[in-house]
Amino acid sequence: MNASPNSRRIWLHLKLGWVWLLLFATLGLVLEGLHGLKAGFYLDVGMETRRLMWTLAHTHGTLIGIVHLAFAVTLERIDRPGDALGVASHALVAAGVLLPIGFFLGGVVTYGGDPGLGVLLVPIGAVSLIVAAAIVVYALKPPRDQQ
Amino acid sequence: MKLGTVFMVLGVLVAFGSVLGFVTTTSEDLYLPRDKTAVPQSAFASSRTCRSCHPDQYASWYRTYHRTMTQVATPDAIHQAWDGVSLSREGRTYHLRREGNRFFVDMPRMATKGEALEDRVLLPVVQTTGSHHMQSYWMPAPWLDEPPETQGRDRFEKHCAACHGPGGLGLEDGERSLLAAGLGTNVVQFLGPDDETHLEILEELGSEDVARIVRYVERLQFPGRLTMFPFTWFIREQRWVFDGLTYLQPGPREHSVEPYGNNWDDKCDGCHATYADYRWDGDAQRGFSEAVELGIACEECHGPAARHVARLRNPLERYRRHLTANASEDDIVNPAKLSPKLASAICAQCHAELIDKDPGVEAFRPGDPIEPYAHVLRRYGEPPYPDWIQEALEDNQGLFRDSFWPDGTILIAGRDYNGLVESACFIRGKMSCLSCHSMHAAEPDDQLRPEARGNDACLSCHQELGTDLTAHTHHAPESSGSQCYNCHMPHTTWGLLGAMRAHRIDSPSVAVSASTGRPNACNLCHLDTSLGDASDWLTAWYGQPVVELTEEERDIAASILWLIKGNGLERAVLAWHMSWKPALEASGDTWQAAYLSQVLNDPYPAVRHAAGRSLRALPGFDDFAYDYTDASHICDAAAVSAKQRWLALFPSLGTRPSLLLVDGAIDWNLVAALQALRDNSRIEVDE
Numbered sequence: 006m007n008a009s010p011n012s013r014r015i016w017l018h019l020k021l022g023w024v025w026l027l028l029f030a031t032l033g034l035v036l037e038g039l040h041g042l043k044a045g046f047y048l049d050v051g052m053e054t055r056r057l058m059w060t061l062a063h064t065h066g067t068l069i070g071i072v073h074l075a076f077a078v079t080l081e082r083i084d085r086p087g088d089a090l091g092v093a094s095h096a097l098v099a100a101g102v103l104l105p106i107g108f109f110l111g112g113v114v115t116y117g118g119d120p121g122l123g124v125l126l127v128p129i130g131a132v133s134l135i136v137a138a139a140i141v142v143y144a145l146k147p148p149r150d151q152q
Numbered sequence: 153m154k155l156g157t158v159f160m161v162l163g164v165l166v167a168f169g170s171v172l173g174f175v176t177t178t179s180e181d182l183y184l185p186r187d188k189t190a191v192p193q194s195a196f197a198s199s200r201t202c203r204s205c206h207p208d209q210y211a212s213w214y215r216t217y218h219r220t221m222t223q224v225a226t227p228d229a230i231h232q233a234w235d236g237v238s239l240s241r242e243g244r245t246y247h248l249r250r251e252g253n254r255f256f257v258d259m260p261r262m263a264t265k266g267e268a269l270e271d272r273v274l275l276p277v278v279q280t281t282g283s284h285h286m287q288s289y290w291m292p293a294p295w296l297d298e299p300p301e302t303q304g305r306d307r308f309e310k311h312c313a314a315c316h317g318p319g320g321l322g323l324e325d326g327e328r329s330l331l332a333a334g335l336g337t338n339v340v341q342f343l344g345p346d347d348e349t350h351l352e353i354l355e356e357l358g359s360e361d362v363a364r365i366v367r368y369v370e371r372l373q374f375p376g377r378l379t380m381f382p383f384t385w386f387i388r389e390q391r392w393v394f395d396g397l398t399y400l401q402p403g404p405r406e407h408s409v410e411p412y413g414n415n416w417d418d419k420c421d422g423c424h425a426t427y428a429d430y431r432w433d434g435d436a437q438r439g440f441s442e443a444v445e446l447g448i449a450c451e452e453c454h455g456p457a458a459r460h461v462a463r464l465r466n467p468l469e470r471y472r473r474h475l476t477a478n479a480s481e482d483d484i485v486n487p488a489k490l491s492p493k494l495a496s497a498i499c500a501q502c503h504a505e506l507i508d509k510d511p512g513v514e515a516f517r518p519g520d521p522i523e524p525y526a527h528v529l530r531r532y533g534e535p536p537y538p539d540w541i542q543e544a545l546e547d548n549q550g551l552f553r554d555s556f557w558p559d560g561t562i563l564i565a566g567r568d569y570n571g572l573v574e575s576a577c578f579i580r581g582k583m584s585c586l587s588c589h590s591m592h593a594a595e596p597d598d599q600l601r602p603e604a605r606g607n608d609a610c611l612s613c614h615q616e617l618g619t620d621l622t623a624h625t626h627h628a629p630e631s632s633g634s635q636c637y638n639c640h641m642p643h644t645t646w647g648l649l650g651a652m653r654a655h656r657i658d659s660p661s662v663a664v665s666a667s668t669g670r671p672n673a674c675n676l677c678h679l680d681t682s683l684g685d686a687s688d689w690l691t692a693w694y695g696q697p698v699v700e701l702t703e704e705e706r707d708i709a710a711s712i713l714w715l716i717k718g719n720g721l722e723r724a725v726l727a728w729h730m731s732w733k734p735a736l737e738a739s740g741d742t743w744q745a746a747y748l749s750q751v752l753n754d755p756y757p758a759v760r761h762a763a764g765r766s767l768r769a770l771p772g773f774d775d776f777a778y779d780y781t782d783a784s785h786i787c788d789a790a791a792v793s794a795k796q797r798w799l800a801l802f803p804s805l806g807t808r809p810s811l812l813l814v815d816g817a818i819d820w821n822l823v824a825a826l827q828a829l830r831d832n833s834r835i836e837v838d839e
Contacts, residue, residue, distance in 0.1 A: 051208025116474040118205035119467075 011080040014094050018080070022073030025101060029066025032109075036063055058112030058120050066105030069134075073101060076141070083144055093140035096133040103130025183278045183292040183378065184224065185421070185428060185441035195456035196427065196444040202457065205464070209450075212592040216599065218448035220283035222424045225255050229280045230287075232385055239383050241394045246383065249274070257291060257381055262412060278378060279446060281424050284597075285388055285648040286398065289381035290416050304368025307361050311353055320369060377430070378441060380413030380420075386649075397781050400646050400724055400758035401836035417441055422514065423502035426452045429514070453498050453591065455518040459483040485518040492584030496569060497522040499585040504569035505529040505555055505562065507544050528573060531556035554836045557644070558668035561656045563721060564837055565647025571655035578657075582613060610636040626693050632734035633677065642673040643732070644725060647839045649761050651728040662687040662699045665710065669722055675710035676729050679739040682810050683710045709810040711739075715747055716823060719831040720756040727751055727759055731766035742802050743811050745770045746818055749794035750827065752778060753787040758837075760787060767794060772801040 036059060039047040047056055076097055080090065103126040110123020189198045199219075203210040213219055223229035235250035243265050247258040255277040260266020275291040282288055309318065317323045354362065384395045395413050396404035414420055421428035421441065428443040444451055451457050460483040464470050487495045498518045500506070506513055506526035516525045527540050531552045537545065545551055555570075557563050562570035568585070577583035588604035595602075603609070611618040627633025639660055643651035660672040662683050674686035683699070684706030690696040704713065715726040729735050730744040744766065751763045760780035767773045776797070778790045804816035812819045 049208075050211030053207040116470075117209075118203075118207055119470055119474060122471070122475075 011083070011090065014090070015077045015080045018073045018077035018094065018097070021098065021101060022070045022077060025066055025070030025073060025105075027070075029063055029070060029105060032059075032066060033063045036060065052115075054115040054118055054120055055112040058108050058115070058124065062105045062108035062112065065108060066101075069097075069101040069104060072134075073097065076137075079141060079145075087144065089140050090144055093137040093144070096137035096140070100130045100134035100137060103127065103133060183276070185279075185425065185443040185446070188427060188429075188442050188444045189458075195458050196451055197457040197461045198445055198451070199449045201461050202450045205470075209592050213450065216591060216596045217284040218591065218599075221448050222279055222281045222446040223283070224446065225277040225280050225289065227253055229283070230255060230277075232390065237392070239392055241382065246381075255289075257289075259381075277381065281420065282384075283387070285386075285650075286393075287385040287387060288395065288413070289383075289385075290378040291381055293377050293379050293412075301364060301368040304364035304366075307357075308365050308368050311357065311361075312365065378416035380416070382413045393781060397757045397761075398649055399837065399839060400720060400756060402720060402755045402834060404757060405836075424448075427456075427514075448502075452501070453485075453487055453518055455483075455485045457484055487518065488586060490519065492578065492581060492587070494519060494521060495584040495586050496572060496578070499589075500528070500569035503566055503585075505564060505567045507540055509540075529555060529570060530574075531558075531560040550834070550836060553833075554838050557670040559664050559670050561644065561654060561658075561670060563645055564839060565645040565650075565652040566839070567645075568655035571645070571657075575655070575657040577613070607634075607636050610640075626689070632737065638677060638734060639673045642671070642676050643729065644670060644676075646721060646724060646758070646837050649758055651725050651762075659694070660686070660690060661696070662690060662701075663697070666699055666701055666705060669714075669718060671710070671714055671722065671725060676725075676732075677735050677738050679711035679726075679729065679735050679744065680709050680808065680811055681739075682706055682708055685810075686710070707809060708812065712747055712812065713826065716750060716826045717829045717831060719833055720754075720759060720835045721837065722831075723751055723754060723759045724756060724762050727762035727766055729766075730763075731769035741770055742805060743808075743813065745773055745794060745798040745801075747823075749791050749798060750823065752780075752791040752794055753784060755832075757781070772797065 036047070046052060047059070076094070080094075083090070107124055107126030107130055110126065111120030113123065114121035187198075188194055189196045199210060199213070220229070234248045234255055237248040239246045239248070244260045245266065246260075249256040249258060256274055257277060258272060258274050261271050261273050264271040266272045277289045277291055279290045280287050281290065305319075308316075308320065312320070315323075357365075380395065382395050383392050384398055385391075386393045386398070394404060396406060399405050417428075417430035421430070421443065425443040425447065426445040426449045428441065431440050431442055463483065464473070485498075487498050490498075497516075497520065500522045501513055501516055504522070504526075505528075506522070507529055508526050509524065511525060513522070513526045516522060522528065529544075529551075532538075532541055535542075548554075555562060555564055555567075560574065562568075562574075572578045572583075572585065575583070588601060588609050589599045590601045591599060593602075594600050601609075603612075607618070607621070617624045621629045621634050625634040625639070632638055637653065640657050641653040641655065642660075644654045645652045660674050662672060662674075664670055665672045665675065665686075666683055672686060674689065675681060675683060678686070682705060684701050687696075687699045687701065691698055711726050711729070714722040715730075716723075718726065727748060730748055736744075748763045748767045748770075751759050752767070754760050754763065757780055764776075764778045764780050767778065768776055773794070776794060778787075778794070780787070782790075805811075805813050806816060807814050812822055
């Protein structure tokens, strides 16, 4: 792996992936615990928006963790340096923070059926994820000499 | 994928959708009131829309009996056994049938006994009203799709159109339209031998022509309308009851168009659905019920919401409001932020006895005062009356008698606003319906706020009384005699076969009881005491003037006098109180059965029902077989049987003069003498 030109990024995304999985799988366990304890601030009929936001934080955080791992594997397979992949890496890191945190904060304070202002982080995170995915798709295009 | 394949897939999807649509639209749906939110530019949004932004409020409203006041007739609304049930009344038999999730009634055609097959009709049940105490059922008028009677129409145009307008649609100003409220129903009642209004026409026409006109007008009026199944499911007692036996009046209330009950669009829809209407389509020659929603939904209290919804679809606008809490430019009303008077006016739309002005209460919108739309009915003393009262009295001479106790306190349950406006707490501007009730923060049973269930409701303002409650109540602080409600809001209104709390908040007064017959709270709890005893207490404790009473009033328990010689309402209220738990705790429970036995054959079904219910709550009578709907000779026998059982159960209760008990025996001669003086004046509580 040391031989790969992207080895530092690969390690970063492997670490982030597993840490994200640890964090957001734990959040899932906490949410299950809230169900078990019938926590009013999470389960009451008026808490529909909070429940939705925190569930989305858990799923997005967990999935982004898996995406980090997939990105690490992808970097290793591509096996060539490139600024674009650097941008994708940064975008993925940003998405990994903004999406789950935005959903989580959106559920901390709610306004009836509307989430709190933290949810504004979510579209920025979504755009970051799309940018990262687009760059990876482009990078996966075979070199001209192999076409 | 080839283009042909795409079209084939689309075709299959469309066909599947059509089949699904066909399957899920039943014929009953055609009879349901049209959805007012579905028309272009509708001012209404419906609770379905409110839910997405106000899930908490939606959920708390969803639990209420207001929501389920009227529902589509599905298994979610109808819980009791239906299929195979047969009901009978006055020689007519009704068979209930169920096919899957659809409910039907096989019943007699109008004005027949339904004995021959051609005299019977199978009608679908379209919607239900009530889900708490009683439930009624609505069916389309059976001739919904039949064309108007052409010969009858010709005769109508010749003889009736001059007053009622072409086609019965009224004159230019709508006056005398047969489709307008009040003139749009019960045409069968008119044009009969007692009809003085149409005397000249009746003399001019033969009976055949009259019959044709009646048939024409029936068809003109009823298409598109829903009529009530004449039996009611009594939820509290889990039994069917003939609808006419659920009111307080002498004998059963007969329906004007037997065997069909009330007409949804004339009287019921206004308070049992949200912004309901009836619209006549002259081109189609049929009418349509309309409503924003069945049941009482968000917009009934918060006002039409379409503009509010349209403006707040913009998330920026929503967050501006969330963050600035600026509701000043809102298109919708929050009753909690209104003055007590305006907040209470919202409830008054339905919970008041009103006489419409022009425009009527249908035009009322939350946030408005009620007065521009309707007069709040009050009992006036001697004439001359205001014009609107005079007109109302011409329509209904029993208006005062059937709506108010003689002291002006409303006697109809559920018309609580009429009581509230007579209360000092409201008049001083501090109190509203929302002081005690809430649609979102209360249990559905009575929508009482948790903090309003006990004395805190009153003590939040009358704090000085809370420091030493006994000094004010002269009862132990934890006893029912120290509960504010029990003395200041006694159960003196009547509805749904029960006594309910008066919402005229006042103090017990023997003077009022003696002069008007309205029972006071003291004697409704201390059933074994006389008006004289109560008067003595009120004079000693509160300095009330000594009341001049007859010897009878001074010596005999007031409850017995009201039960035995009072009018129908007094008898019903007292019969109900004879199983009221605080009253039994204060008065004992061994002697009441003797007197209840005397009203088991009362001419008022409501009195009989209350007596039977109370009797079964007393010791030794829990298994007593009695049905207040039985024929009079069976009720007579039950009265004798109950008396004998009481004599056997309690042979020696000692001597208690106020209860007419001497050496364990009741002075039945005196009871009979009191019974002979019974107030038989007619009273009909118009619930």
